[in-house]
């Protein structure tokens with residue numbers, strides 16, 4: 265005795281709404297913990313506030329829209345929602361740190377967030393690569409390792425956590441991070457993958473090209489932000505870095521999820 269279609273849809277909607285409710289319950293504690301007021305000329309703080317609200321909106325959208333795409337795209341939509349959901353959770357903390365009177369850059373929250381959301385995005389990439397027939401375990405593992413090398417190097421460079429143990433300058437850590445990213449770019453632009461991407465449904469091809477643009481152009485914003493924060497670029501500092509990182513997160517998490525949704529909608 266199976267569920268009929270309307271019942272199944274109702275069940276799915278209930279599951280999505282329950283997941284959302286759980287998220288809101290967790291998030292509300294941090295939301296109500298606000299002790300400082302956002303100043304009207306605090307552009308860094310404002311960018312954190314906008315990013316927080318948009319991450320929540322993206323999450324709700326992806327969870328609800330998951331019901332309206334073909335089955336084979338549902339997992340991709342779930343992962344897109346997890347990426348923005350985890351980011352929303354961290355942004356509720358980061359914006360508090362960002363507006364505190366003694367300044368402060370929410371570095372640790374930022375990197376904890378990336379350490380969860382970037383591997384989730386690698387899962388998303390793998391799903392797309394699998395759909396064009398080139399997703400292997402070895403490729404998945406290599407992309408995962410490269411992305412973690414990239415993030416850990418960035419964290420050591422920005423936090424100075426390794427100072428006294430392994431004395432490398434912020435620039436050297438940046439170069440190590442660039443090698444991790446460079447490897448990912450090489451994998452996504454190399455011959456086999458490129459050839460395979462020309463097969464597959466229009467929706468899959470669209471998703472593949474979107475993914476490659478995101479990793480190449482969208483991700484390029486981060487190493488530029490890092491250099492601003494490190495004081496390598498004249499006249500730029502931690503504030504510029506934070507605004508740039510926030511914009512980058514909205515593009516790479518939110519807009520990328522929207523592209524997945526668009527691909528799914530045009531792949532019936």
Ligand SMILES: *C/C=C(C)/C=C/C=C(C)/C=C/C1=C(C)CCCC1(C)C
Nearest residue numbers: 418438441442445483486487490516
């Ligand atoms: C949702 C968060 C995302 C997609 C974060 C991505 C982060 C990067 C692509 C960071 C890259 C970096 C380098 C390429 C060089 C070293 C410093 C980093 C970690 C900022």
